Amino acid sequence: MSNDLISIIKNNFHKFSKGQKLIAQYIIEHYDKAAFMTAAKIAERVDVSESTVVRFATALGYSGFPEMQKALQILIKNKLTAVQRIGLHDDVVNDNVKLHKKILKNEMNNMRYLFEHFDMGALDKATELILKANRVYVLGLRTSSTLSNYLGFYLDVILNNVKVLNNSGVNSLYEEIIRVNENDLLIVISYPRYSKTTIDAAKFVKERNAKIVAITDTEESPVYSLADASLLAKSNIVSFVDSLVVPMAVINNLIINISLREKEEIVEYYNVLEKLWDNNSIYQNF
Numbered sequence: 001m002s003n004d005l006i007s008i009i010k011n012n013f014h015k016f017s018k019g020q021k022l023i024a025q026y027i028i029e030h031y032d033k034a035a036f037m038t039a040a041k042i043a044e045r046v047d048v049s050e051s052t053v054v055r056f057a058t059a060l061g062y063s064g065f066p067e068m069q070k071a072l073q074i075l076i077k078n079k080l081t082a083v084q085r086i087g088l089h090d091d092v093v094n095d096n097v098k099l100h101k102k103i104l105k106n107e108m109n110n111m112r113y114l115f116e117h118f119d120m121g122a123l124d125k126a127t128e129l130i131l132k133a134n135r136v137y138v139l140g141l142r143t144s145s146t147l148s149n150y151l152g153f154y155l156d157v158i159l160n161n162v163k164v165l166n167n168s169g170v171n172s173l174y175e176e177i178i179r180v181n182e183n184d185l186l187i188v189i190s191y192p193r194y195s196k197t198t199i200d201a202a203k204f205v206k207e208r209n210a211k212i213v214a215i216t217d218t219e220e221s222p223v224y225s226l227a228d229a230s231l232l233a234k235s236n237i238v239s240f241v242d243s244l245v246v247p248m249a250v251i252n253n254l255i256i257n258i259s260l261r262e263k264e265e266i267v268e269y270y271n272v273l274e275k276l277w278d279n280n281s282i283y284q285n286f
Contacts, residue, residue, distance in 0.1 A: 005068075006027075012059075015059075019052040023042060107246075122229055122231055130213065131159075131258065134183035137176075137177060138151055138165065141195045143191065150251065151254070158255075159258075177204065180205055181208055182210060183210075186211070186213070190222070190223045199223060202226050216230065232250075234246060
């Protein structure tokens with residue numbers, strides 16, 4: 001939470017009204033669920049009015065309940081264990097139709113938010129930085145490795161200087177980036193729970209004066225402040241499964257934006273590939 005919201009609540013507990021203390025205690029004990037509940041739902045759980053919940057948020061210095069809720073969500077994205085994530089849907093777990101509709105609605109809301117807030121300026125800046133780089137490294141670990149491998153696969157089609165980093169051994173990652181310099185660039189993909197290895201590697205690259213393009217969820221992400229350009233793709237927690245729908249959409253936009261600048265080379269590349277695929281029967285012909 002913003003400067004540890006739980007600590008702020010505890011430190012101010014004695015100042016709260018009777019109703020606000022009930023809210024405070026509920027958030028302290030159930031912050032993982034409170035972060036995704038409406039003001040009305042919290043009010044119902046602790047038997048106070050919805051306006052009391054709103055006043056509680058303003059008493060903590062927030063403009064309203066939505067701002068306090070956002071602070072809660074930012075914190076728990078990085079703190080929730082897999083077991084706690086599984087429990088996020090306890091309210092609908094016995095209704096399969098309602099559960100899956102809730103998951104799909106969450107994805108749709110995330111995509112709508114991306115559509116309405118997508119930063120084309122940041123996309124163009126990231127594209128220019130990538131095209132100017134001597135070497136392009138792509139890093140995403142754990143769940144984000146799916147994204148980094150996908151992005152690396154297509155960048156390797158467009159450019160001839162791309163390397164997808166991995167962390168298969170204790171020292172392998174740093175062995176791969178030890179020669180990085182100011183002419184190189186790192187594309188770092190990082191989502192909650194943020195990998196410490198990813199953050200440390202990004203800091204190392206930054207110290208070597210290389211450029212960084214970050215693909216992450218919010219401005220509060222630990223890699224955002226390290227980046228020269230950031231592509232933000234909000235990704236709310238669905239369950240213990242990390243949702244990659246919105247990040248993948250952003251990555252597709254980045255790939256296409258780069259490919260439009262290198263169209264002739266890509267056409268030539270695929271003309272050669274098509275002949276090789278046909279000669280070696282790579283794909284089934286019908």
